[in-house]
Structure formats: structure tokens, C-alpha cells
Amino acid sequence: MLATGRVAKQKEIAQSTRRVANQGKATVLALGKAFPSNVVSQENLVEEYLREIKCDDPSIKEKLQHLCKTTTVKTRYTVMSSETMQKYPELATEGSPTIKQRLEIANEAVVQMAYEASLACIKEWGRGVEDITHLVYVSSSEFRLPGGDLYLSAQLGLSNEVQRVMFYFLGCYGGVSGMRVAKDIAENNPGSRVLLTTSETMVLGFRPPNKARPYDLVGAALFGDGAAALIIGADPTESESPFMELHYALQQFLPGTQGVIDGRLSEEGISFKLGRELPQKIEDNIEEFCKKLVAKAGSGSLELNDLFWAVHPGGPAILNGLETKLKLKPEKLECSRQALVDYGNASSNTIFYIMDKVRGELEKKGRGGEEWGLGLAFGPGITFEGFLMRSL
């Protein structure tokens, strides 16, 4: 009885110190993460990767060792393991038609990770699956009809009238696109509760190194697998604990840059070209984009250093360029840098791993924490996706 009273009191205090969400605006009500069981430490990556793909070229080894340090990644989670390579040795052979094998691995793994992230998210949310009215499903790592959205709905036991939207092959900005669409759904369908999931594995793009494709080594040192899930809805009920208001969303592409990140599906999987000019293109265009977002806060005096930041860390060069261009204090991108260290670039998921870290930091700061912040991600197009958010 006493314990129940104390919990109720704590909840009351937490609610009284919260900012109130604007009526009708979408909020994030819960967030969950999930990862495959194979953990790769960056220290062991060079030996493991070169052994798996049977490469003994010292110049490739030296370059990969260098990139493993400069990407700053320390741990990553991967669906690919030595067991996968034993079962499908052809994945390590340049030019072998392996799309069938890759999709066999990826389709199942992607839904499984999305399922585990959704369960974690729904548990935090505290309501039942029957209250989920919409599903937004994001992945650049699977391909089939029906898609993973259907398999996930069935596995979670969602209603067969859940309204589904699926985004395939958006790349790293897919999580923010999903959040933009979930916001529109939540704000235009009173009482709706949207489950947004992202789930990615690099199985389709795993390749042996080739000197004609130096960007493949950047990918080998940078990318990781995982999943995330969010519940998004407007006008939270008493039992729900919103932590972020999704105030305003903006998408933009940079004309003439569609070749900078170029992914092609072939018999071998995805070949993924990453242009060296990407960090500079982002740096050159980011300031105007951020200013458009900040203007929607309706407060003329808001400086960029007054905000909290959740920036997709494509790689350290992107974060460094953005920090310099916008004259951000070093601590502003700390959550983005730390997510890169802990998980690598996990494509569409990464923005949510960062938002989770931002949530933790803002909770520590309490009422003194920043109210307004930006969520940003970049990907093929070159596409910018951005959000102006309000911490609750």
C-alpha cells in the first residue's frame, strides 16, 4: 500500500515537472531498440573481416586499420557472423550471384529485429497492441511481397485493420521520413497511435574489398545493424508519458546530387557508391535548412547553441563539418558522436539511438535542459530530412 502510494507520488511529481504538449501535436510516447546477437568489437574487426573474405592484401589491411580508428566506432551489432559465412561461403566471392541467399538471411532478420524493438517499445508505452491503429515500417535491407510490415503486424498480433505504410530503400534518412509520416497520421486521425519501426542489416551490401571501390572499406568500418521502434500519438492520455513533441518537419533534396550516394540492386546484392564530396555538400547546405526549421519555433531569439541536437552521424567528417559551419559548442553533438561509437552507422535506426541518448541527457538536466531541438538525417538524393522538436 505504502509502495503504491510512493510510486503514484513519484509519477505525480514527474508529470508536474513536465512541459505540456501542444493540443493536437504529435508526440513520441515510447522508444525501443533491438540488436542482433553478434557483437563486433572494432579492435577485432580487421582480422575477422579479412579472414572471412580470405583477403591477405597488406595495403587493404592497412587502410581498413586506419578507417577503423578514424570512423571512431567501437562496437557494432551484425546479423552476419562466422556461421553465416560457413553456411553461405559464396558471399565472400566477388561476382557470385547471391541476391537470393542475401534476401533469405535479411528478410527474416529484419522482421525479427523490428519485432524485438516493437516489444521493448510497447512495454515502455504501457498500453496494449490492440490500441495500435497504424504502422509505419521502414527498411532498406529487405525485399519481398508482401513486405515486412505484414509479417511484423502478424507476429505482434496487431489488428488486421491496422493501417500500414511501408518505406523501402530510403537509406539513412528513412527513420526521419517515417517520423514525418507518423506525425501527419497522428495529427489527422484523433485518438490514433502509430507504431513506427526501422530495421536494417548490411547483409545486402556485404562485399569483399576491391581497389576500384574504395568506399566499400569505409562501409566495412562504419555500418552496423539493428532496429528501433517508436509509438507516436497526439493528445496523450493520463497513463502515457510523452517525452518529445514533433513540432515541425521539413524534407529537401539538393538538385544535381543524385549520384553522390548511389545504390544499385544486382544479382550480387546492393552495390553502394559513396562519394567523397558528401560531407562538403552537407556542410554547404545545412545552415539554411536548420534556419528554416528553427524559424518555426516562433521565438526570434533562439540561437543554434540554445538547442539540443540529434544529428545522424553519417561519419565523423559530416559531424565535424556541421559543427564548424554552425559554430556549435562541442557538447551539442555529443549524443550523435556517442551513438556512432556504440552502434556504428545503423542507417535509418541511428536517429532514434541518438534521440534515446538525448532523452537521457535532458532528463539529467531537468527543467534547466533545452526545450527546443533539431533532429537531422541525410541520405541518397542528397536528401535532408529534419525535425524541429520540443522536449517535454
Ligand SMILES: CC(=O)CC(=O)SCCNC(=O)CCNC(=O)[C@H](O)C(C)(C)COP(=O)(O)OP(=O)(O)OC[C@H]1O[C@@H](n2cnc3c(N)ncnc32)[C@H](O)[C@@H]1OP(=O)(O)O
Ligand atoms: C546510407 C545513407 O543513406 C546515408 C549515410 O549515412 S551514408 C554514409 C555517410 N558517411 C560518409 O560519407 C563518411 C564520411 N567520411 C568520414 O567520416 C571520414 O572521411 C572517414 C571517417 C570515413 C575517414 O576519415 P579520415 O581517415 O580521417 O580521413 P579521410 O582522408 O577522409 O579518409 C581516409 C581514407 O578513407 C578513404 N575514404 C574516405 N571516404 C571515402 C569515400 N567516400 N569513398 C572512397 N574512399 C573514401 C580514402 O581512401 C582515404 O584514403 P586516401 O587518402 O587514399 O584517399
